[in-house]
Amino acid sequence: MRAVTVNAPSGQYEVKIGSGLLPSLGAEIRACTEAKRCAVIAGENVFPLYGGIAMTSLRAVGLEARSLVFPAGEQTKCLGRYGELLSFLAENRFTRSDCVIALGGGVTGDLAGFAAATYQRGLGFVQVPTTLLAAVDSSVGGKTAIDLPEGKNQVGAFYQPALVLCDTDTLSTLPKRELTAGYAEVIKYAVLGDRALFETLQNREHDVPQVIEKCVKHKAAIVAEDERDTGLRRLLNLGHTFGHAVESRSGYTLLHGEAVSVGMAMICRAACAKGLLSQSDFEAVVTLLRAYGLPTETDYTADELYDTLLLDKKFSGGKLHLIVPREIGRCDILPVTPDELRFWLEAGLE
Ligand SMILES: NC(=O)c1ccc[n+]([C@@H]2O[C@H](COP(=O)([O-])OP(=O)(O)OC[C@H]3O[C@@H](n4cnc5c(N)ncnc54)[C@H](O)[C@@H]3O)[C@@H](O)[C@H]2O)c1
Known part of the structure; x- marks a missing residue:
């Protein structure tokens, strides 16, 4: 496994990169957050492939895990889906000590990250990139955003994750x-x-x-x-x-x-x-x-x-x-x- 430390002024975190990392997601989250409960946010293409491994890994270390699956595509980065995600966190009584996990590409990372940045003024956030673009770019650096009808990425926040876990095996199913x-x-x-x-x-x-x-x-x-x-x-x-x-x-x-x-x-x-x-x-x-x-x-x-x-x-x-x-x-x-x-x-x- 390879690890890069990001020393962002607002917080330090590790980017872990390698084959076969997804099954260790739960243990990694245990090691770097106080979370007791996790919300796994994923797109419809990614969840059937990797959602089960992620949920099993979280539950194996005693974390309570819930999931929310969105349609794939840029149109998901919108106010409506953002609202749905906030409601999901509220209905499931997530608190500031819990954790949102973005499992997917840049669309999922940007949307889930913005919800994590803003729900109750911020809760734990972990990026699990499954596209090459997300692995090398969008999952690192803390930019989160949704689009408005008037333009792309018009609403957002700088919000660094607590961890980026990049399992390079997931790239094998990428179109x-x-x-x-x-x-x-x-x-x-x-x-x-x-x-x-x-x-x-x-x-x-x-x-x-x-x-x-x-x-x-x-x-x-x-x-x-x-x-x-x-x-x-x-x-x-x-x-x-x-x-x-x-x-x-x-x-x-x-x-x-x-x-x-x-x-x-x-x-x-x-x-x-x-x-x-x-x-x-x-x-x-x-x-x-x-x-x-x-x-x-x-x-x-x-x-x-x-x-x-x-x-x-x-x-x-x-x-x-x-x-x-x-x-x-x-x-x-x-x-x-x-x-x-x-x-x-x-x-x-x-
Ligand atoms: N926050 C940032 O710093 C930053 C930087 C660059 C881009 N972005 C944003 O990232 C988004 C684009 O991200 P993207 O290129 O990852 O696209 P994406 O998230 O739309 O994913 C691309 C497609 O691949 C599918 N997919 C993802 N992982 C898969 C896998 N392992 N196996 C099979 N299918 C998989 C998705 O369902 C989707 O259909 C844009 O919204 C862009 O604005 C953000």
Whole structure:
């Protein structure tokens, strides 16, 4: 088993990564929380696969376990489901010393985490990620959220879990398209700050728990410096500015990771056109994304994407922070005006 400690200013916790960890969930929760009762929150695809193991493991160490299962998909991250989850906790008389367990991908983690952050002003929370994206990104760092009809992640809280338990065996049942999309975030960490990881990924036969550990270490280091996303944490948005525009334009038919892949290729292309990234590093990034079956092009025009960007993105002080790769393993945070953003966007599409 591999373990990474996250030293977030609001709390320290372990991210445990490895094969066969799920049956130890109960013992792990006993070791790091005071909980007597646990609410296992899962999606309809995940609960039949792993809910039984989780519930058995909790009960085996004397924890009382209840479960609530939601439909799969982004639409579950909504006010209605959030309300249902709060009612479930209240009806079952959960108290602040109890624990909410998110068993699933980022949707489950974000929704359950936000309920855990807000029910009675916060109760114990444990993340059990079952997608690659959740393992390397959403389960770590304490961002929780639900969507509003007006936009994604519009209501949320920073709320760190007490533990992240990542059983890498669960990835074996993940649909291939979801696994591939998760690799976009993995490649993001490599481009951001780890050329050695980039080279590891060029070998498709890599050790998955080791790769997850490397990504989590990167995220942990950033979260320790900037938990509330006011500076360094912006680096994690590499590929996301243009990626979100592509994702939104596609009406969310593209998965988040697929859109991030397009966004990463675009920002690398633009950085290369502006002489900030070498042609060989640009080509290496695009080649790696394609090797994992990820898209690197979009048919949307600069006009279409720019309109979406202006609608979606918050400019603080008239500027938006663009993450610009300088070489594989090093990126800059560049504040740009809306006009400058337009130039970057056009350069990313050429
Ligand atoms: N909080 C954060 O820091 C953060 C970061 C990135 C993304 N997110 C959020 O994460 C969400 C996306 O998360 P995701 O990509 O994990 O998608 P997801 O949670 O929707 O899961 C993807 C699909 O895979 C299924 N699934 C999950 N695990 C499975 C398994 N082991 N076997 C079989 N099927 C399985 C799910 O039922 C779902 O259909 C978005 O809402 C995004 O906003 C949050």
